[in-house]
Every structure is written in C-alpha cells, then in structure tokens.
Amino acid sequence: MQIQAEVRDARGRTIAPGARVRSGDVEGRVRHVEPEYGVVTIVLEGRAGKGERMVRVSAVEVLEEAPHPAEHEAHADSFIRKYVFSLDHKVIGIQYLFTSLFMALVGGTLAMLIRMQVGWPGTKWGLAAALFPGGFAGGQMKPDFYLAVVTMHGTIMIFFVLTTVLSGGFGNFLIPLQIGARDMAFPWLNMMSYWLLVPAIVVLLTSFFVTGGAAGGGWTAYPPLSAIPHAGPGSGFGQTLWLIALAILIVALLFGSLNYITTILQMRTRGMSMMRLPLTVWGLFITAILMLLSFPVLFAAAIMLLFDRLGGTSFFIPAGVYVGGQVLTHAGGNPLLWQHLFWFLGHPEVYVLILPAMGMVSDIMASEGRKPVFGYTFMVGSIAAIGILSFLVWAHHMYTSGMHPLVAMAFMTTTLAIAVPSAIKTFNWLATLWQARIRFSPQMLFAIGFVSLFVTGGITGIFLAQPPVDVVMHDTYFVVAHFHFVMASAALFGVFAGIYHWFPKMFGRTMNARLGKIHFWLTFVGIYATFFPMHFAGFAGMMRRIYSTQIYAHLQGVGPLNTFISLAAFGLGAAQLLFIYNFLVSLRRGPKAERNPWRATTLEWTAPSPPPHGNFETEPVVYRWAYDYSVPGAAEDFIPQTAPVARAASGVSAPGSGGS
Amino acid sequence: MTDGYETGDARRTGLLLGLLILGMVVAGGVGLTLYARGRWWLPPLASAEGAHIDRLFYSTLIITGIVFVLVHVLLALFVWRFAAHGDRKARHWHDNRRLELTWTIIPAVALTVMVAMAGVVWARTRLAPPATGMVVDVRAEQFAWLSRYPGPDGTFGRVDPTLIHPRTNRMGLDPKDPASADDIVSPELHLVVNEPVRVSLRSTGVIHAFFIPEFRVKQDAVPGVTIQTWFTPTREGRYEIACAELCGIGHYAMKGTVIVQSRDAFNAWLAQQTPALTPAP
Numbered sequence: 001m002q003i004q005a006e007v008r009d010a011r012g013r014t015i016a017p018g019a020r021v022r023s024g025d026v027e028g029r030v031r032h033v034e035p036e037y038g039v040v041t042i043v044l045e046g047r048a049g050k051g052e053r054m055v056r057v058s059a060v061e062v063l064e065e066a067p068h069p070a071e072h073e074a075h076a077d078s079f080i081r082k083y084v085f086s087l088d089h090k091v092i093g094i095q096y097l098f099t100s101l102f103m104a105l106v107g108g109t110l111a112m113l114i115r116m117q118v119g120w121p122g123t124k125w126g127l128a129a130a131l132f133p134g135g136f137a138g139g140q141m142k143p144d145f146y147l148a149v150v151t152m153h154g155t156i157m158i159f160f161v162l163t164t165v166l167s168g169g170f171g172n173f174l175i176p177l178q179i180g181a182r183d184m185a186f187p188w189l190n191m192m193s194y195w196l197l198v199p200a201i202v203v204l205l206t207s208f209f210v211t212g213g214a215a216g217g218g219w220t221a222y223p224p225l226s227a228i229p230h231a232g233p234g235s236g237f238g239q240t241l242w243l244i245a246l247a248i249l250i251v252a253l254l255f256g257s258l259n260y261i262t263t264i265l266q267m268r269t270r271g272m273s274m275m276r277l278p279l280t281v282w283g284l285f286i287t288a289i290l291m292l293l294s295f296p297v298l299f300a301a302a303i304m305l306l307f308d309r310l311g312g313t314s315f316f317i318p319a320g321v322y323v324g325g326q327v328l329t330h331a332g333g334n335p336l337l338w339q340h341l342f343w344f345l346g347h348p349e350v351y352v353l354i355l356p357a358m359g360m361v362s363d364i365m366a367s368e369g370r371k372p373v374f375g376y377t378f379m380v381g382s383i384a385a386i387g388i389l390s391f392l393v394w395a396h397h398m399y400t401s402g403m404h405p406l407v408a409m410a411f412m413t414t415t416l417a418i419a420v421p422s423a424i425k426t427f428n429w430l431a432t433l434w435q436a437r438i439r440f441s442p443q444m445l446f447a448i449g450f451v452s453l454f455v456t457g458g459i460t461g462i463f464l465a466q467p468p469v470d471v472v473m474h475d476t477y478f479v480v481a482h483f484h485f486v487m488a489s490a491a492l493f494g495v496f497a498g499i500y501h502w503f504p505k506m507f508g509r510t511m512n513a514r515l516g517k518i519h520f521w522l523t524f525v526g527i528y529a530t531f532f533p534m535h536f537a538g539f540a541g542m543m544r545r546i547y548s549t550q551i552y553a554h555l556q557g558v559g560p561l562n563t564f565i566s567l568a569a570f571g572l573g574a575a576q577l578l579f580i581y582n583f584l585v586s587l588r589r590g591p592k593a594e595r596n597p598w599r600a601t602t603l604e605w606t607a608p609s610p611p612p613h614g615n616f617e618t619e620p621v622v623y624r625w626a627y628d629y630s631v632p633g634a635a636e637d638f639i640p641q642t643a644p645v646a647r648a649a650s651g652v653s654a655p656g657s658g659g660s
Numbered sequence: 661m662t663d664g665y666e667t668g669d670a671r672r673t674g675l676l677l678g679l680l681i682l683g684m685v686v687a688g689g690v691g692l693t694l695y696a697r698g699r700w701w702l703p704p705l706a707s708a709e710g711a712h713i714d715r716l717f718y719s720t721l722i723i724t725g726i727v728f729v730l731v732h733v734l735l736a737l738f739v740w741r742f743a744a745h746g747d748r749k750a751r752h753w754h755d756n757r758r759l760e761l762t763w764t765i766i767p768a769v770a771l772t773v774m775v776a777m778a779g780v781v782w783a784r785t786r787l788a789p790p791a792t793g794m795v796v797d798v799r800a801e802q803f804a805w806l807s808r809y810p811g812p813d814g815t816f817g818r819v820d821p822t823l824i825h826p827r828t829n830r831m832g833l834d835p836k837d838p839a840s841a842d843d844i845v846s847p848e849l850h851l852v853v854n855e856p857v858r859v860s861l862r863s864t865g866v867i868h869a870f871f872i873p874e875f876r877v878k879q880d881a882v883p884g885v886t887i888q889t890w891f892t893p894t895r896e897g898r899y900e901i902a903c904a905e906l907c908g909i910g911h912y913a914m915k916g917t918v919i920v921q922s923r924d925a926f927n928a929w930l931a932q933q934t935p936a937l938t939p940a941p
Contacts, residue, residue, distance in 0.1 A: 144909050218906045224883055225866040225908055231802070232908035318884025322821040322832075323802065323865035335867055335882055369742070372754035378764075400869060400904075401880050402887040405786045409779055416771040423767035424760070426731060431759065433738040435751040440673035440743065448677065448739055452685060455731045459724035462771075466778035468713045468785060469720060471878050472702070475869060475904040517673070521680075528684055532692065536700035541873035543904045546912035553900055554703050554873050561700055630750040637749060 007035050009062045015040060017614070018066030023055040030066070032182065033057075034619065085195070087187035088613050092194050093173030094506060097499075099197060100165035101583075106205070107156035112573050113149045117141045119566025121548040134213065143547040144233035147216035148208070150545050151234065154219030155242065158349065159249055160201060162491045166356040167253065167291065168197070170498050171260050171284045173506060177604035177611065178281050180269025180620040185262040189255045196252035204245035212236030218545060220346070223316035223338050227308045230324045240309055243302045250299040253291055260288035269603070271622030275380070276641070278602045278626040279373060282380050283359025286387040290348040290355075293391070298345035301338060308333070336401055343394035350487045351390040354454075355383055357494020358425060361447040363626070364501050365429060367600040368444035369436030370637050372627035375428040382421030382428075389418040399467045400474050408467040415465035422458055426451065437630070437637075441598070442516025446497035449524045450490050456528075457486025460535065478538025484531045496523070496579070503586065504593030508610045511586040519578045526572030533565050601638050602626050674743025681736035686729055693725075703873045706899065706920070708856075708892035709785040710876035716781045723770065789890050793856035798849060799831065800861070800868035800881040802908050805901050805916030806830060807849045811842030811935060821864060833937055845936035848917045849901065852926045856892045869904035872918060878904055893920040 007015045015021065019030045021042060028042040031052060038057045044050060086092060113132075116125060124139030135145030172190065176183055184190045207214040216234015217226040225231050226239050264277075264285045277285075307313040308330070316338045319331035366373045373379060392414040399408050429451050438444060460482040464470045473479060496519075504510045540561075541554050549555040549562065596605035603622070607615050620642050628639040705714055742750075797808040797816055808831055810816045817833055817840025824832035833840040851857050861870055863881035870889065871878040879889035901916030921929070 143912065147906070147909065147911075216909070222867055222906070225906065228865070231866055235908070320821040321865050321883050322824055325826070327821045327824075334884060369750060370744075371750040372752060374754050375756075375760050376754065378760050400878050402882050402885060405782060408786075409782060412778060412782075413775050416775050419771055420764060420768050424764055427763040428760075430731070430734050430738065431756075433735070433742055435753065436738075436742045437744045437748060437750040438674060438739060438742050439670055440677070445673075445677065448735065451735060452681060452732060456685070456689075456728065459728055462724050462774065463717070463720050466716065466720065466774065466782075468778055468781040469717050472713060472717070472873075472876050474878055475871075524680070525684065528688070532689060533700075536692075536696040539696070539702050540700045541703055541871075541902070543871070543902060543912075545906045548912050551913045551915055552902055554902070557699060627754065630752045632752055 007033055007040075007057055009057075009060050011062070013062035013065050015057065015060055015062060016066045019062050020045075020064040022061045022063055023053075023059045026053055026055070027063075028053070032614065032619075085191055087183070087191050089172045089176050089184045089187070089190060090506070090611065090615075092190050093169050093171070095194050096164055096168030096172060096197070097170075097506075099194075099201070100161050100169055103156050103160040103164070103201065105580075107153055107161055108573055108576065110149045110153035110156070112570065113141070114146070114153060115566035115569040117146050117547065118549070119563045121550055141547075144213060144216055146547045147218075147234050147545065148214040148238065151215050151218050151221075151242075152204075152208070155204070155215075155246075157488060158219060158353070159246065160197075160204070162353045162488070162495070163253065163349070164197060165495050166353060166491065167260070167284065167287055168194070168256055170280075170356060170360065170495075170502070171256065171288070173502065174280055174604065175260055175263055175284055176267070177505070177607060177615055178278050178602050179264060179267060179272050180603045180616065180622065181263060181267040182614045182616070182619075184259045185267055186255075186259050190259050193252045193255035193259070196248055196255070200245045200248035200252060203241050203248065207238040207241035207245070210237045210241065213238050215239040215242035220342060221305070221338075222342075223305060223308065223335050224321055224323070227305055227316050228321070228323050228328065229309060240306065243306050243309075247299055247302045247306075250295045250302070253295055254299075257288040257291040257295075260284060261292065264288075269620050269622060272603075272641075275377075276622055276625045278359070279362040279376070279379055279383070280356070280359040280602075282383050283355040283357070283362075286383050287352050287355045290352050290387055290390060294345040294348040294352075297341055301341035301345075304341075305338065336398075336403070339398050339401055340394070343397045344391075346397065347394040348387075348390045350483070351386055353487050353491040354494075355386065357450065357491045357498075358383065358454075360494050360498045360501070361450045362429070362432070363600075363602065364443045364447045364497050365432050365436075366627050366629055367501070367598050367638075368441055368447070369433060369438050370629045371432060371436040372629055373428070374431035374434075375424075376625065376627065378424055379428055382424045385421040386418060389414060389421070393418060396465055396470070399470045405467070412465055412467055416462065419458070419462060419465075422454075426455055426458075440517070441500065442511070442513055442520055443497040443501035445517060445520040445524075446493045446500065449520065449527075450493040450497065452524075453485050453490040453493060453527065456532075457482055457484070457490060461486060473538055475544050476538040477534045477542045477544065480544055481531050481534035481538060484534070485527075489527045489531065493523075496520075499583070501598065502604075503583075503590075504597045505604055505607075505609050505611070507587055507590070508593055509586055509590030510593045510597060511590055512582050515578060515582040519575060519582065522575035522578070523572065526568060526575055529568035530565055530572050533561050533568075537561055537565075596640075599636070599638050601628055601640050603641055606640060606642055670744040674740045678736040678740030681732050681739070686732045686736070689728065690725070702876075704895075705874065705876070706893055706895040706897070707875035707877065708854075708894055710874075710891075712781045712785055713876045716778060719777060720774070723774070789858055789888060790856035790892070793858060793890070793892075794852070795858045795860055796849065796851075797860045797862065798870060798881075799864065800870070800903070800907075800914075801864040802866060803903070803910030803914035804847070805849065805870075805914070807846050808936075809844040809846070809930065809933075810839075811844055813839055813842055815839040817841070817843050824864070829936070831936060835937055841937055842935045843937070844930065844933040846933065848919055850926055850929055851893050851918060851920045852923050853893055853896045853920050855923070856890060858888050858890045861887045861889060866907050867905050868907045868914065871902045871904035872899055873902065874899050880905055896920050896922065 028044040032041040129136035129139045212233045215238045304315040314330040314333035317330035317333040321328045395411040396415045593609045622641045623644045630637045799806045818837040819832045831845045861881040863883045868881045875891050877891045899918040903914035
C-alpha cells in the first residue's frame with residue numbers, strides 16, 4: 001500500500017517533497033506531489049512571495065533534489081517555529097492540550113478550596129491560609145475569597161479547560177488526521193487562536209491579585225452585581241479583567257471554529273464523504289458550528305457589560321438602582337437582557353463540551369469493542385438534532401427570572417425534546433456494546449463510564465426542564481449535581497478516554513494501562529461519591545454559591561453530607577495525581593507505539609506515530625466508512641478506511657461503503 | 661496477537677465493572693435515595709400549590725428512576741457478558757431500523773406525557789394569580805428582606821430610591837404621596853394561614869431570589885421590575901426566606917423571617933404596627 005510512483009522532471013531529477021523547484025516565474029519547495037492528477041504543491045520562496053501554489057508536473061524544473069524526502073519538513077523549521085509559534089495543527093492541538101491540563105490543575109485546586117469551606121464551614125486552615133494569605137483572615141476563608149474561588153472554578157473549568165481541550169486540543173489534533181488532510185485550512189489563524197488563549201489566561205489569572213480580588217459574581221456574571229463596581233469586592237477590577245479575558249478567549253475560539261468548519265467541509269481527502277466521517281469529526285463539526293453561532297453573542301454581551309462598567313452606558317442597569325448607599329445615574333437597561341444573551345451562548349456551550357466527547361466515546365467504543373458503532377445514521381442525526389435544539393432551550397435557565405409563564409412552557413417543550421436524541425444516543429451505545437468483544441483498555445473504561453455519567457446527569461435534567469419542579473430545585477445543589485454529572489464529569493471522561501486513546505498518536509508512546517485502569521476505578525467511584533450526594537443537599541434546599549450552611553434552619557442537617565462530599569472530592573482530586581504522573585512519565589519513558597496500536601480503522605492510524613509535519617506519506621484515499629470492525633470473512637477484525645472494497649466480495653455492505 | 665488487554669484479564673475487569681455499576685450506581689443510588697428520604701429531603705410541605713409540585717416531583721423521580729436502573733443494569737450486564745474472551749469475534753451488526761424507532765418513539769411518548777403533566781401543574785400554580793387574598797410588597801436589598809403592607813387605605817404609597825435612608829426611611833417611601841402615610845413596613849413577613857397571598861417582589865440594586873423551601877416557591881427579585889408570585893401557606897409557624905441568587909458577599913446570610921399565623925393573630929399583629937412614616941417621638 002501507499003507506494004507512489006516517482007515523479008521526475010524533464011532532466012530526470014526527482015520531484016519529491018522538499019525539493020527546490022522552479023515553475024515558470026515561481027520558485028519554492030515542494031510540499032506535496034499528486035502524480036495521479038499531475039500536480040505539485042509548492043511552498044513559495046524568494047520573490048514569488050508567500051503561500052502555496054499548485055503547478056503542473058510538466059512545467060516543473062528541479063533546481064535541487066530533496067536530500068531526504070521524508071525528513072525534509074523536520075529540518076526546515078527552527079525550534080521556535082516548530083514548537084512555539086507553530087503552524088502545524090498537531091503541535092497547536094498539543095499546545096491546547098497542555099495548556100488546558102494546566103488550567104485543569106488550577107481549576108481543580110480551586111474546587112478543593114470550595115470543598116474545604118463547604119465541608120467544614122468556619123474552620124481555620126493554617127496551611128491554606130499560608131498559601132493564600134489574601135484569601136484567609138485569621139486562618140478562616142473570607143467570604144469574598146470564597147466567591148472568587150467559586151466564580152473562577154466555574155469559569156476556568158468550562159471555558160479554559162473543557163472547551164479548550166475538546167475543541168482546541170482534540171479538534172486541532174484529530175480533524176485533519178481523521179479526514180486525511182495535511183493541515184487545517186488556515187494554519188496561521190490556527191496559530192493565532194492558540195496565542196490568543198495565552199493572554200486570555202494571563203489576564204484571567206492576574207485578576208486574583210488585583211484590588212478586590214478576582215470576579216465574584218459566578219461564572220454567569222449576572223448584572224447588576226457584575227455591572228456595578230462598588231456592589232461588592234468581587235465586582236471590582238477583577239470583574240473587568242474577567243470580561244476582557246473572556247472576550248479574548250472568544251476571539252481565539254472563533255478563529256478555531258472557523259478553521260474546523262472550513263477544514264471539514266473543504267479538505268476531506270478523496271473518498272471521505274460526509275457520511276463516512278468518524279463520529280468524532282461529526283461531534284467536532286457540529287460543535288464548531290455551535291461555537292461560531294453562539295460565542296459572538298456572548299462576545300457582544302461582554303463588551304456591552306464592559307461599557308456599562310467603564311463607559312457609563314446602561315444596557316443592563318435599570319433606573320433607580322440603589323447600591324452601597326447611593327442611587328446610580330444609569331437608566332433604561334434591563335438585567336434580564338444579559339441572562340438571555342448569556343444563556344443563548346451558555347446552553348449551546350454545554351453541548352460544545354459534550355458533543356466532541358460523545359463522538360470520541362463512540363469511536364473508542366467501536367475500536368475497543370471491535371464492533372461497528374450501532375446506528376451511525378441515527379448517531380449523526382441525533383448530534384445534528386441536539387445541535388439545532390440547543391439553540392432553542394436557553395431560557396430553561398430562567399424559569400424563576402420573572403419571564404412570562406407561557407414562555408417557560410415553550411422552553412420546557414424544547415428542553416424535553418432534546419432528551420429524545422440523547423436517549424437515541426444512549427441506547428445506540430448500549431447496542432454497540434451488545435455482542436461486542438470488549439477489551440478494557442483505560443480508554444474503553446472511561447468511555448463506558450461516560451455513558452453512565454451521561455445517563456445519571458441526563459435524567460436529572462428532566463426534573464429541571466419542568467418549570468414547576470425547577471422552581472424548587474433552581475440554584476440549589478441539585479443543579480450543581482446535575483451539571484457536574486452530565487456536562488463536567490461526562491466531558492472529562494471523554495477527555496480522559498481521548499487522551500489514553502490518542503496519546504500514542506500524539507507522542508509516539510503508550511501510557512501505562514495498569515495505572516490508567518487504577519485511575520479509572522478511583523475516578524469513577526470518586527465522581528459518584530462526590531456528586532451523587534449533592535442531589536440530596538439540593539432536595540434539602542441548599543443554595544448554590546453559599547459560603548456557609550450554618551445560617552439557615554432548613555440547612556442544619558446537611559453538615560455531615562457536605563463533609564462526606566468534601567472527603568470524596570479530596571480523594572477524587574488526589575486520584576488525578578496518578579494521571580498526571582502516568583502522563584508525564586509516559587511522555588518520556590512510555591513504550592514506543594506502533595502506527596496502529598489499537599488496530600483501529602480511521603485514517604489517523606495509517607500515519608506514523610507521531611505523524612510528521614504534513615501527516616501522511618501519501619494522500620490517503622478512503623473507500624469505506626469508519627466502522628468496518630469484525631467484518632465476516634475478513635482476515636483481520638478491522639479493515640482500515642483506506643482498504644479498497646473488493647468488487648467481487650459478497651455480503652459486506654455498510655452505509656457509505658459505496659453501495660455494493 | 662496479544663495487546664495486553666485480551667485473555668482472562670478482560671473477563672475479570674468486565675465482571676468487576678459490572679458489579680461496580682450494579683453495586684455502587686444502581687444499589688448505591690437507589691439505596692442512598694431511600695436513606696436520604698429521612699434526612700436530606702424536601703423540607704416538610706407547607707403550601708397548597710406545593711402539593712401539586714411535589715406530586716410532579718415524585719412522578720418524575722419514579723419515571724427517571726426506572727430509566728436510571730434499566731440503563732445501568734443493561735450496561736452492567738453487557739460489560740460483563742461481552743468482555744473479550746476466547747476466540748469469539750464481535751458481531752458485525754450495526755443497524756436495525758425497528759430498534760432505532762423503538763427507542764426514539766418510546767422516549768418521545770414518555771417525554772410528551774411529562775410535558776403535559778408539568779404543563780398542567782404549571783398552568784394551575786403559576787399562570788393566573790389568585791383572585792382573592794392580600795398583597796404584600798417584599799423588597800430585597802443587599803442583604804436583607806423588607807415587607808410592606810398597604811395599611812387601612814389598601815393602597816401602597818409611592819416609593820423612590822432617592823428617598824431611602826438606612827434608619828429613617830429604609831423603604832424609600834414618598835411622604836408627599838398620601839397613600840404612603842399608613843403603609844406598614846416590617847423586617848418580618850407575616851402571612852395568614854390558608855389564605856392565598858400575592859408577594860410583589862422588588863429589588864433595590866442587584867438580583868436576589870425569594871426562596872421559601874417549605875412553600876416550594878422561588879422567584880427572582882430583579883431591579884427595575886416588580887414581579888408577582890403567589891402561594892397559599894397551609895401550616896402556621898416560623899419559616900425563613902432564603903436568598904437563592906448570588907447577590908454579593910453577604911449572599912449566604914441574607915435570611916428573612918416568615919411568620920404564618922391565624923387570621924386573628926395576624927390582625928392583632930397588624931394593629932400593633934405603626935406606619936413607617938410616623939415621625940419619631
């Protein structure tokens with residue numbers, strides 16, 4: 001396979017990647033040759049300017065042959081060009097991955113601080129007080145620091161960990177590899193996307209050290225609390241920095257999503273029809289569309305809120321607001337406008353986190369179960385349906401906001417409708433496991449765990465979708481339990497599954513499976529032990545974001561429950577150290593991975609591990625869908641997408657396999 | 661071809677994972693829910709509307725509980741049963757229109773029923789305010805609740821935030837409006853048992869939420885607008901208003917007191933109150 005006839009110019013010199021060539025008035029290095037079409041792609045050099053040009057083989061004159069055709073790209077770039085300001089989608093994806101994992105460490109530490117306070121309110125913590133002197137007074141955590149920690153935990157985990165690792169990390173790394181492209185459509189935009197994430201993080205983390213501390217209005221930043229700088233310590237300069245950080249991040253994410261959409265639509269290799277795409281790519285594709293349509297709304301809202309804070313406008317501040325002993329001069333705004341704009345992003349955002357994870361889990365189940373994904377067409381359809389419906393459910397976060405009760409009825413209907421495609425996906429995963437041949441690699445364990453968490457978190461969504469029940473549960477720990485299962489933990493399980501699965505492709509080494517399995521057991525138990533009891537705190541009426549449960553009569557019984565949750569959370573946090581250890585050690589010393597260690601069908605496994613700049617030695621051609629596992633009569637229990645369909649073969653038919 | 665995951669190892673892991681799902685998720689989840697009923701559950705119901713809501717809550721709990729158990733039992737069975745072992749190959753089986761339609765239509769029907777059930781409860785409890793019963797003006801501020809009764813004239817006087825004074829005029833009543841003169845302002849919310857009450861919610865500055873767990877009522881108080889919510893207390897006693905929407909540094913301690921009493925006791929309490937604008941002697 002993949003042997004390519006050599007292409008030569010008129011004087012018999014080889015035209016291969018890396019050769020310096022001239023064609024008419026352009027000059028440059030060959031990036032890629034397509035003998036079947038008789039064309040050569042040249043990276044322009046010298047007076048011809050920058051960019052790439054496609055020229056005919058017949059017109060090419062070789063000035064200097066490529067010394068080592070395959071290694072050319074590796075030598076061409078300096079360290080900075082290759083690892084720092086890289087245009088290579090794989091490097092950018094790994095940059096996103098590392099950055100997100102670092103932010104996960106920050107966000108996870110903040111979660112531990114939250115649990116210290118909620119588990120043992122009023123306790124003095126000598127060590128923590130020494131580490132965070134500004135946040136503790138006399139050894140006790142201060143309420144403003146608590147709110148800053150809660151706000152930053154949510155903000156970091158949602159925007160700077162899960163969004164960035166799934167779309168930025170896996171999206172960048174996997175999309176070109178799985179569709180058979182050499183890179184993204186806009187490599188420079190892609191680099192800019194990552195290098196905007198970095199200042200966004202710097203601005204965000206800096207806010208911990210400014211007067212008044214980091215933003216304390218929750219990750220939802222409802223005005224007027226977030227609009228009026230003197231409404232509280234967390235409403236000061238920290239809130240301004242929070243908005244700026246978010247605005248920068250949104251630009252980064254929009255660059256990324258434009259790139260993903262264009263790349264998937266325009267750069268699929270020959271034979272890779274949309275209905276042959278792996279579900280990972282489908283998940284990332286619909287996610288990118290959601291991001292492109294919803295994030296600009298939050299961008300606009302963030303700018304408007306900045307204007308309200310700094311420019312004296314009144315988008316979100318009504319007349320006669322009295323805060324801190326004075327009446328503001330603002331007039332004419334409406335705080336509910338923010339909630340509509342925020343949740344118009346905020347709800348699609350949770351699907352931005354879950355759809356890529358759903359896609360990756362589907363592909364991992366197929367590979368590790370040696371079985372095609374069940375109901376591919378329905379899986380694609382339900383991803384698309386979830387994507388569309390996700391734009392029509394935002395006001396289910398606002399049942400108690402004062403909007404008209406009939407509006408709540410409409411949003412209840414769309415919200416419960418979204419449970420149908422979610423149910424289809426769940427049952428299709430179960431059917432995928434039916435009569436599979438499961439090998440319990442760490443990625444498969446996390447994929448199975450994902451299904452469990454998604455179901456547990458999904459059904460509590462049915463409570464919250466119904467306005468009468470939501471009125472009771474809204475803004476309590478029941479909601480906290482709900483989204484930590486369905487969105488946070490499930491997406492996190494998708495991330496872990498993805499890392500164990502694609503680590504060999506990313507770094508050419510394999511992670512330790514035994515440690516990976518122990519990591520799964522501890523994490524799975526830890527997640528349930530931490531988040532399941534939160535449902536009951538919610539039933540008892542414990543509000544979100546409260547610094548102490550000791551004030552209210554109805555919360556007098558929740559103390560032991562919260563202590564238990566905190567202990568479980570510490571265990572869960574500690575278990576992640578195992579993952580960090582495994583990840584770092586495997587980077588340096590993990591066993592070398594072959595090209596296709598899991599014996600999977602999709603295109604990335606036909607490239608070397610790790611793939612060089614340009615990904616594939618020759619452009620892959622796709623002949624079948626991504627799920628030809630355990631095909632009866634086949635020699636192996638998988639058939640790569642690049643394997644031609646034997647014309648005479650009988651009985652083998654799959655959707656998208658060419659209608660045999 | 662050994663890849664380190666096949667052989668007997670897979671069977672053991674499959675059994676372990678299946679047992680963990682059955683033991684921790686199914687038995688643990690259901691058991692903990694039953695156990696929690698005695699300790700960490702909805703606070704004892706104390707409103708007429710709450711009875712409808714609680715019924716809906718329990719129906720949802722049962723329906724979703726069945727789905728929770730069913731899916732997890734299947735998941736546990738499959739991971740145990742289909743762990744790699746011996747030479748058995750996976751089955752190349754990936755489409756079945758009838759099955760797909762089954763698990764599309766059954767959830768769709770079940771969810772439609774739930775939309776109808778919840779819609780009926782919502783319409784009954786929230787669509788139209790009660791025709792009778794008193795109106796109380798409840799105003800949230802950072803970080804306290806203040807209630808106002810209209811006094812004998814039955815009309816609330818005008819309020820103006822520029823007139824707010826922390827000691828002499830917390831509510832910001834306008835002395836020029838004659839209707840203000842008899843308005844009674846109280847830090848406690850007094851209500852009459854078995855009589856519907858309309859709470860007219862306002863906020864001075866940031867968003868708060870008026871939450872009384874026993875009444876199953878929660879409504880945001882949004883600056884710039886007045887939002888009505890209503891309920892019928894059914895048990896006399898002391899309750900608390902909790903703030904459920906993050907409102908700043910004192911959010912966790914923004915507690916108000918509610919006293920539900922008989923009509924006679926309420927009238928007696930009201931008669932003892934002096935109008936808020938009475939000049940201090």
